[in-house]
Amino acid sequence: MADYQEAPLATRPKTLDPNEYFNVSTDQRRVEQSRAALRAELKRQYQTQLNNPHRKELIEDPALTRWVYARANPYTYFRPTFKTSLLGAMFGVVPLFALYFIFKTDRDRKEAQIKAGTLERKFSLSS
Amino acid sequence: MAGVGFRRWALALSKGKGPGISGLLSGCRAASGVTKDSGLGPYPKTPEERAAAAKKYNMTVEDYEPYPDNGEGYGDYPKLPERSQHERDPWYQWDHPDLRRNWGEPMHWHFDAYIRNRVDTSPSPVSWSSMCKQLFGFLGFMLFMFYVGEKMPAYQPVAPKQYPYNDLYLERGGDPEKQPEEVKHYEI
Numbered sequence: 001m002a003d004y005q006e007a008p009l010a011t012r013p014k015t016l017d018p019n020e021y022f023n024v025s026t027d028q029r030r031v032e033q034s035r036a037a038l039r040a041e042l043k044r045q046y047q048t049q050l051n052n053p054h055r056k057e058l059i060e061d062p063a064l065t066r067w068v069y070a071r072a073n074p075y076t077y078f079r080p081t082f083k084t085s086l087l088g089a090m091f092g093v094v095p096l097f098a099l100y101f102i103f104k105t106d107r108d109r110k111e112a113q114i115k116a117g118t119l120e121r122k123f124s125l126s127s
Numbered sequence: 128m129a130g131v132g133f134r135r136w137a138l139a140l141s142k143g144k145g146p147g148i149s150g151l152l153s154g155c156r157a158a159s160g161v162t163k164d165s166g167l168g169p170y171p172k173t174p175e176e177r178a179a180a181a182k183k184y185n186m187t188v189e190d191y192e193p194y195p196d197n198g199e200g201y202g203d204y205p206k207l208p209e210r211s212q213h214e215r216d217p218w219y220q221w222d223h224p225d226l227r228r229n230w231g232e233p234m235h236w237h238f239d240a241y242i243r244n245r246v247d248t249s250p251s252p253v254s255w256s257s258m259c260k261q262l263f264g265f266l267g268f269m270l271f272m273f274y275v276g277e278k279m280p281a282y283q284p285v286a287p288k289q290y291p292y293n294d295l296y297l298e299r300g301g302d303p304e305k306q307p308e309e310v311k312h313y314e315i
Contacts, residue, residue, distance in 0.1 A: 079198030
C-alpha cells in the first residue's frame with residue numbers, strides 16, 4: 001500500500017492519506033471527534049424524521065433553506081467598494097457603451113462604402 | 128387590509144423587508160421559512176459571533192471560516208473547500224445519493240455549480256499546463272499552416288478552358304456562311 005497511486009480522475013481517499021496516520025496530534029483527533037459528533041447528530045435527526053410513521057409532510061432541511069436565503073439575498077450585506085463597483089461597471093456599464101460604439105462605427109463605415117459604391121459584394125455565404 | 132396599519136404596508140412595499148403579503152393579510156406570519164436569526168447574518172467579528180455562526184451552520188468552530196468581508200454580499204456564510212460533488216465517495220450511504228450530500232450538511236455557496244451534472248473539480252489525468260500546451264500548440268500550428276497556405280498556394284498548373292469547334296463559333300452566334308478563323312489549341 002505504500003506505492004498506492006490514486007485512481008485517475010479521483011482524489012486520494014481519506015483513509016489512504018498518510019497524514020491521517022503519521023502526523024496527527026490529539027487536538028486534531030479531538031476536532032475530528034467533534035465533527036463526527038455533529039454529523040452523527042444530524043444523521044440521528046434525519047433518520048428519526050424519515051422513519052416516523054406518522055409523518056405526512058416533507059422533511060425540511062434548514063441548511064438548504066439557509067443556502068437558498070443566502071443566495072437570494074446577496075444585497076443585504078453588499079457594500080460598494082472599489083472592487084465591487086469596478087466589477088459592476090465592467091460587466092454592466094462598459095459592454096453597453098462599447099458594443100453601441102463598435103456596432104455604430106462598423107455600420108456607418110459599411111453605409112459610407114455602399115454609398116460610395118466601394119463595398120465588395122461577394123457571393124460567398126459567410127460574409 | 129384595514130386591520131393592519133398603513134405604515135407597515137407602505138414599509139413592506141417600499142423596502143421589501145416587511146412581514147410579507149401573508150403577514151399583511153392576516154396579521155400573523157407562517158412558522159416555516161427563514162426566521163430572523165437563522166438566515167444570513169453579518170460578517171462575524173468577535174469570537175463569540177464566530178462560535179454562534181458556526182453553531183448555526185452546524186460546523187465546528189475550527190472548520191468555520193467566513194468569506195472575507197469586502198462587501199461582496201456573503202455575510203457570515205461559511206467558505207467551504209472548492210470541491211465538486213464528483214469528488215465525494217460514491218460508495219458511502221449518503222442521505223441524498225444523487226447529490227452526495229447528507230441532510231443538514233452546510234452547502235457550498237456554489238453548490239448548484241458543483242453538482243454531478245456540472246463543474247467537476249476532480250484531478251485531471253495530465254497536468255493543466257501540459258493540457259494547455261497540447262491544445263494551444265495544436266491550434267496554433269494549424270492556424271499558422273493554414274495562413275501559410277493562403278499566402279503561398281500550391282496546386283496543379285491550370286490554364287483557361289479550351290473549347291472545341293473553333294471556340295464554339297456557331298454556338299456563340301457566329302455566321303454559318305462565313306468561314307471562321309481556325310483556332311488551334313495544340314502544338315506538335
